Amino acid sequence: MRRYLAGRLLQAVSVILLVTTLTFVLVHLAPGDPFGEAFGRPNVPASVRAQWRADFGLDKPLPVQYVRWLANAARGELGFSFSHRRPVRAVLAEALPRTALLAGLSLLASFSLGIVVGVLQAERLGGARDRWLGRVLLFTYSLPDFWLALVVLILFAYRIPIFPVGGIVDPVLYDYLSPGARIADRLRHLVLPVVTLTLLSTAAIARYQRNALLEVLPSDWMRSAIAKGLDWRTAVRRHALRNALLPTITLAGLYLATLAAGAVFVEKVFSWPGMGLVTVNAIAARDYPLITAAVLVMSVLVVLGALLADVAASVADPRVRVG
């Protein structure tokens, strides 16, 4: 087990190093730089732009910049964000919990819903319920995320204005609300983005769960359970489901990365200043330190998610043993 974990750790560090190195090089090779367009007017002298580049160390050769970044990153120093004019760590420290909250709630909702729908379909394989749920899932799965987000926004924040248009809290009232009302305000702002993300990811999870159930339903032990007098529904829910959870658990581990990566379009449409939005804006602004740091965090979470999925699978299924 110890050797296995050490091997996985080495593998993880290599992956993270490779991903961040590639990111660092690619973003620096992309045309434009943080101070090329930042001033938005033509009469900013090239010397001023050059000075800004020098102030942030961008005048140094790329390998020098990389070594410097790597040394700083090893010490936990992620640099200074050009576009936010704040330390990268401060920017990520705000964005990461927001995305984790949004993605965490939607993952919880979509996995709960996805597993339930998968079971409901498997209980009536080939029946009307299975067919109709399958069609609905296919429909939601095929929806582009930005389109669905905009439709939900326009429908429930503009046409029928029962939820706020976006943001985390009410920009005018929040500071004047009581503690209880503040929580309610935060929850109201969470509803539309969480619902959108849940709708988008439930279909895949339900599909996985249904297919996993299809594989275990013909098993001998299911036949035995039915022969011993269990009704079909109980047999599916009590026995088949646990055995069919393995692929879904693996999927959950992979989805963990979205806790850090965020859902770019959903965050953008609902003005949710999380990791996805921060990263995309950083790319547009050529904010090299922020892009690289965001990718670093995301790759750590991806690797961690895969590891956790393996561990969770071994817990869920005694036949699977890590190491």
Next chain:
Amino acid sequence: MLRARPASPHRRTGRAVFLFAALALSACKGSETAGGGSSDIGGTIVFSTPSDAQTMLPPLIVNVIDRTVTDLLYDRLADISDDMNTTGDKTFKPQLAERWDWSADSLSIAFHINPRAKWHDGQPVRAADVRYSVQLYKDPALGTSATPLIANIDSASVRDSLTAVVHFKRHTPTQFYDMVYQVLILPQHVLASTPVSQMKTADIGRKGIGSGRFRLAKWEPGQRIELVADTANYRGRPKLDRVIWSIAPDFNAAVTRFMSGEADVFDQLRPEQIARLAGDTARRIVRYPTFQYTYLWFNEANPAALGQPHPLLGDRAVRRALTMAVDRRAMLRNVFDTLGQMLYGPFPNTVDVADSTLAQIPYDTVKARALLDSAGWIPGTDGVRSKNGRRLEFAITTPNSSAARKQYVVLLQEAFKLVGAAVRIDEGDFATFSAKQNDHKFDAIMALYATDPDVSGFKQTWSTAGMAKDGANFGDYSNPKVDALLDSATTTFDPSRKKDYARRAFEMIIQDAAGIWLYAPPTIAGVHKRIRTAPMRADGYWAHLADWYIPAGERSARDRIGLRPTQ
């Protein structure tokens, strides 16, 4: 539970509305509005904006929201008049300086600071702050984008605690403007402890302690910026209690925030949204002036070998023929319907030297073809002309973030095709677009600029000197006569002669077909009807925001929060 859409966008459904009402009622008791003595005092305006600010330190601003907020937080020594006259000092209005005196040689001006002026932290504004501000702006270690605009300012000194003397290198028509418009006065006691070289990264850039009529209450990155009235301000408190910029990073989300009533103002409405407001009873549209203008800028230098003429567009006849191929009025109508404004040359229509009577290169495709024929460009089998084995084919570079410019490029491509010129559309993100522009690596570019009010801005863009590394003449246009005329325009003290010199320079640039003058972007804001706006200036519609107001009888519940501190 779904409910019918409320008549007023300021009504809300759900539990929050009750909290809201209770809150507003209790707030009224403590609000300064009640005792303000004027029915115009009070209210909150929420702006919906797709971008966040980066800094609250004026010399280091980079975007419009930075400028909007810092203009409101900080004061100048004097303010430009609404007609944006930059010559002399006659039309300028006192701000931090209650008066000023010129030295006998006109190379220095003594500014007398209003003794009642205070920083938002309660400290008095002193002459030393003026000296510090000038030093900071001029410090090469700071690297302000205003560097070329304050080149004529030499230094500042302190005569006494309330008198600052600003020294200039030369006596020019715009030296007063250079100082009072470009240099916002900053608090020495707040900033001086931070080394200049660290200003870009120091937290001090987020404090926003100025002397303006609004003070910074809160800045939550990516969410909102809140300014509140400085009730003890020496220029009088603003009529509004509070101004909030609610940040929605997606353009459509920002529009929806306005349309749904969560925000009161959105300043970047597009034609399709304006149509939706036609029957709106709660909102209206307000057109505001701008110094922005858009044109197709030809690169007269070879992007592959700068210093050499462009193989196609270095030829004046080709540029003129391409200009003749474009029906600018029809394009304007096509893209903006009735909302767009024509340009008449390399200037926005709002500058004081603008002239709509200048002779234009006419739209005439027959003449365009004839001109290209006579220049030796012969149509090929595919309709594209060529000369000495080189096809009349070039790229137009445009940012993919601008819908209007993308539409225009397609229309230009079609227009040029009709006279035998092929166009490749080079579309990229804004950073890529800017890099190509700054490096002069383009054939033709869809340029959109906001110029400074003074004619000196045109000198940087159109003079031969502007072709240098630090210049802004990215199209490498060069005409010695234009150089001379722009020099004269920037040095004469006679406004009518300045206009005449500028007019003649513009006419030459037009006839040289340095670019195709396309449009002034329609700058239209959506504003809630309860809000009464003040006159809007072309350099920033927010210039008189402190005079915007909401009549007492039309205020919504959130307007009545007043200046009550947060819980």
